[in-house]
Amino acid sequence: MKRKFTILSSLMLLVTMSFAFALSSPNEKYFEGKWSVLIKGTPQGDATIPMRFETVDGKTTGYFIEEGANEEKKMSSATIKDDVLNTSFNISGYDVTLSLTKVDDDNAKGDLLGMFDVEGKRVK
Template identity: 30%
Template sequence: MKKVSLFLFVFFLSIASKGISQTTNPSDFFVGKWEITISGTPTGNSVLVTELSRKDGKLTGELKDPSGTNPQAVAITKIEEEEGKKLTIYFNTEQAGEIALALEKVDDDHLKGMLMSMLESTAVRIKK
C-alpha cells in the first residue's frame, strides 16, 4: 500500500509541477495587442494600437488609431527583433517616408523607446 501511495504522490506532484512551470516561448513575448503612446508630436501625444502576430516565424501587424481620427490602418513594413528584449517597428508615412519605432522590454507588460530617435514612446500590453 505504501508503494502505491508513494507512486500516486510522485505522479500528482509531477503533473502539478508541469502545470505551474512557464512554458512560454521567449521569442513570442511581443505577440499580442499593444497600446503605443508617442509623446511630444506636433499634435500632442499620439496613441496607436497594434496586434502583433507571428507568421512564418516573423512578427507582423498594423497600426490603428483608436480615436477614429484616422480610420485607415497603417501597415507595418517590417519588424526587427533582438533576443526577445528589443523590437523595432517600421512603417511608412506620407510626410516622412519610412519611420522606425524602437522599443525595449521594461517588464512583462511594458515597453519603452523612441520614435525616429527623437520622440519618447511607451507601449502597454492590452490584456483581453
C-alpha cells in the same frame, strides 16, 4: 583519467554555452498581441497608436490603426533582435521607425525616430 576529465570539461562547457545562448535569444512571443503605444512630445502633442504584432514561423508582422481610420494597416517591417522590437511604417505621410524594449510583462519602452520617447502597454 586525463582524457575523461577533458571530455567531461568539454561537455560541461558545451552545455553551459548552449544554456547561455538560450537565455539570450530573442523572445518573439513577448510582443504578440495588441498594444497601446504612447508617443510623447511630438510637435502635434502626445499621440496614442493602437498596434498589434504576430509572429508566424519566426517572422514578425506588425499592424497599426491610424487616427481616424477603422482598419489596420500593415507595417513595412517588424523585426526582433536581442529582445528589441524594431518597426518601420508610414503614418500621416511620414516614414517612421519605432523601437520597443521589454520593461515587464505588460509594458515596453522605446523611441520613435530616435527622438521621441515611447511607452507601450499591452491591451488585455
